[in-house]
Amino acid sequence: MSSTRVEHDSMGELNVPSDALYAAQTQRAVENFPISGQPMPEPFIRALILVKAAAAAANKELDQINPVIGDAIIHVAHNLLAKPDLMHHFPVDIYQTGSGTSTNMNANEVIATLASLQAGCEVKPNDHVNAGQSSNDVIPTAIHVSAALEISNHLLPALEHLSQVIKMKASQVDHYVKTGRTHLMDAMPIRMSQSMSAWATQIDQNIDQISFLASGLTKLAQGGTAVGTGINAHPKFPEYFTTALSKETGLTFKPADNFFAAISSQDTAVAVSGQLKTLAVSILKIANDLRWMNSGPLAGLGEIELEALQPGSSIMPCKVNPVIPEAAAMVSAQVIGNDTTITIAGQSGNFELNVMLPVIACNLLESIHLLGNTSLILADKAIATFVVNNDNLKEALAKNPILVTALNPIIGYEKAAEIAKQAYKERRPIIEVAHENTDLPLAKLEEILAPLALTK
Helix, strand or coil: CCCEEEEEECCEEEEEECCCCCCHHHHHHHHHCCCCCCECCHHHHHHHHHHHHHHHHHHHHCCCCCHHHHHHHHHHHHHHHHCCCHHHHCCCECCCCCCCHHHHHHHHHHHHHHHHHHHCCCCCHHHHHCCCCCHHHHHHHHHHHHHHHHHHHHHHHHHHHHHHHHHHHHHHCCCCEEEEEECCEEEEEEEHHHHHHHHHHHHHHHHHHHHHHHHHHHEECCCCCCCCCCCCCCCCHHHHHHHHHHHHHCCCCEECCCHHHHHHCCHHHHHHHHHHHHHHHHHHHHHHHHHHHHCCCCCCCCCEECCCCCCCCCCCCCCCCCHHHHHHHHHHHHHHHHHHHHHHHHCCEECCEECCHHHHHHHHHHHHHHHHHHHHHHHHHHHCCCEECHHHHHHHHHCCHHHHHHHHHHHCHHHHHHHHHHHHHHCCCHHHHHHHHCCCCHHHHHHHHCCCHHHC
C-alpha cells in the first residue's frame, strides 16, 4: 500500500502522508520549513482549536455556515483537544511564514478532515472552518488566548504559591538575626524575615503587574480579518465569537477596541513579555541570595543549608550544590533572552500586519511556562526546606564592626570609625573594643549594640 495520498490546493497537487489528517497546505509548509524541528507550542495549538470552535459557533448562530457543518466543527474541535497525540497532527515549524498562515491552515485542514467524517458531507478548510476569518486575525487572537489561559491557569497560581511559601518561611525564621550586606560587604544587622519580606514583596508586585497587563490579552483581533476592515466577516461576528470563546474558556474575552492596531502590532504581547522579564529578574535576585547564603559550607557564608537533592560532583565525594537556585537562574536568563526576541519581533509590524507572530507566540508561552514551573520548585525545594545555621550567624554578628554605627549619635562618627577599625584589625567583638575606648558601661553597650534590637 502507498504511504502517501494525493491532495491538492490552489497551487496544484502534491503527496501527503496517507495517515495525516492535514492536507496540501500543511504539507507544503512541512517541506518548506525544515528549520528547527520544533512545532508551535501545545498551548498555542490548543488555543487555536478553541478559536476555531468559537468561530464555528458564532458563524452557525449568524447563519454563515450550515448548522450541521458548524456542529461538526465544534464536535471535532473538542475531540481533538482530548487526543493524547494532538501534536502529531500539527507538525509545522515555528520558523515559517510570519503571519502563521501555515499553522492556521494546518488547523483548518485537520478540523475539516475530521468534520467531513462527522457531518457526512464535505467540510472545506477555507470556506467553512476558516469562515469569517483570516490568518491575520486568527493568529494574533490565538497568541492572546493562549497567553491569557497559561497566565491564569499556571503562572499566577504558581506565583501565589511562591509568595505564600516565602511568607510562611519568613515567619518561621523571624527570630534569626543575620549580618546585612550592601555591596557584598558587612552592613547593619537584619532579621532573616526582613530580608525575605523583600522577596515576597517582589513576587507580589509581579503578580499585580502581570495581572494588570494580562487583562489586555482578553481583547482580541478576531473579526478584523485580513487588514482590520472585517472583510468577509459578519458585522456581529466579533461579538458572537468572544461570547462563545468566553463560554469555552471561563475567561471573559472582548473584541479589540481597534482591529487595525490588534492586527498590525503586538504591543500587548511585548508589554506582557517585559513584565515576565521583570519577574525573571526578581527570581534571579532571590536565587542568587539563596546561593550566597548557602555558600560553603566552610569557606563561604554558610548562613543556611539548602535541602540536599542530588550529588554535586562526579569527582568530589559528598559535594552538594544549590541546584534549584541554579536552575532558576538559568530560566531567568532564558526569559530575558526571550524578551529580547519578542521586542525585536514586536517592531516587525509593517503597515497592516506583524510578520513575526509565530516566534512571538513561542517565546511568550515558553517564558510563561518556565517561570511558572520554576516558581513552584523554588518554593517547594529551596525556600520551604532550607535550614538556618544560627551558630554561623551569631559568630559573624559578634565580630561585625559595622555594629558601631549604633554608637554614632553618642560618640560621633570619627570615634566610631576608630573603634570599628581596631575591632576589625584585631578580629575582636566590637563590644569589647567599644568598652575599652569609651566610658560607656558594658550593660549600656550591650543594650545599644544588641543585634536584634538594631533590626527594630
